[in-house]
Amino acid sequence: MSFSELGLIPEILQAVTDAGYTEPTPIQRQAIPVVLAGQDIMGGAQTGTGKTAGFTLPLLNRLARHASTSASPARHPVRALILAPTRELAMQVFESVKMYSKHLPLRSVCIYGGVDMNPQIQELRRGVEIVVATPGRLLDHVQQKTIALGQVEMLVLDEADRMLDMGFIPDIRRILALLPANRQSLLFSATFSDEIKKLADQMLKNPQLVEVARRNMVSETITHIVHPVSSGLKRNLLAHIVRHEDETNQVLVFVDTKFACSRLAHFLERHGISADSIHGDKSQQARTETLENFKSGKVRVLVATDVAARGLDIEDLPSVINFELPHTAEDYVHRIGRTGRAGKKGKAVSLVSSEERHRLADIQKLIKLEIRQEIVAGYDPEPDFFDGDAGKRRRSPTPASAGRSDERPAPDRKKRSERESSRDTRERPAPRSRQPSHIASDGFDFNKPYEQRATDAPVVDGTRKVDEIPGQKVQRPIAFLLGGLGRKK
């Protein structure tokens, strides 16, 4: 099927051709005709499926009939509102809106917090048809009466599940109350909890369900692997893995806390791996610069918290590494949605210490997949990692045997009450069971602000060597990248 068969106007088809798209993705094939017909949508699609164009193209198509070349602000009322949970996602959606509307006289603006409101007010005053916004800053404008939402015809709520996680649902409800009842609404979410369904019931009228992947499922093109490792050895193992990746491969690393985020990036930097971090405490400008540096390939490793990484649109990212497993299994789905996009092969590597085993069990249950586990030689897990697992201890295979099936039964589950789901708790370290995960074996504390230390690693031939851990012999890297998925029957 081609885009022209979807009934889009020539100006939009031209923009799609300019973007280099030859055919619509499955979500676009499903969503575009429904939106063009004026119907509401409940969309189940994760980032990377092409969902942004799936709602933006038909939205522009519907607004095009009002497009005006007049300079008068009155001829450019806000007709479409797109809400995104984070500044980064809002900016990315805005970039798409600009790209797809470049042949149309429709105006758009992106409004998000953490920056001066005045430039946004100037743009709103000139008149804009499309507003891409984060909920909090939009409400600031509403309060200051710098935006009028009385003529909104179309509403898009993107990444609704993340809105919920971030505590934005009350803000969303306030915004909904300001919009005309007679409007078209589209809701997109990667996962559907009961709360999301409740919100959808309030917000959508006879919605069409548009779904590309099964709920809470992950792309089939992603290879998952778990490296059981003691918490104190994680950062050395991370450096080891990154070093043995193809040098051109960029890696997105997820951590739980903001402190761990910058300290881990500094650790990698000090060991000759170009890295930067992105988290909620960084200014918007710093976050934008970091993201640009990563996208342009200047930085090889980007260390991120879940909140900051939400919505990052980075193409061709071959691997995602979970330095710590997320506290909620759904976040695993979000995290690894950065790789294996648009049918490309991706790899999701997780460094799992014994205190995270219950999180691993939750993830495996959610994604219905038993993840292959391999110990990388020299980076052993805590002695109790396999407790309750009949003492079946697996070593990493040699490269020759790495392709063999090496599935393990899921470890015991701990109580669900141990899981934490709010944004605040997600950015805090896990409950401690033995050595806290933020304290490395050499006493390096990830939760303390970064301080340069002279003796972080021995220098060999001018380069720092990280694979040497006191008292531990360096072993050969293993072919941890090989092997297929162990899928439950």
Ligand code: AMP
């Ligand atoms: P999204 O899921 O909206 O974040 O889109 C993921 C990526 O897919 C973005 O980089 C888009 O530019 C790209 N994309 C969207 N639609 C298409 C298409 N029909 N063909 C190729 N790439 C696309």
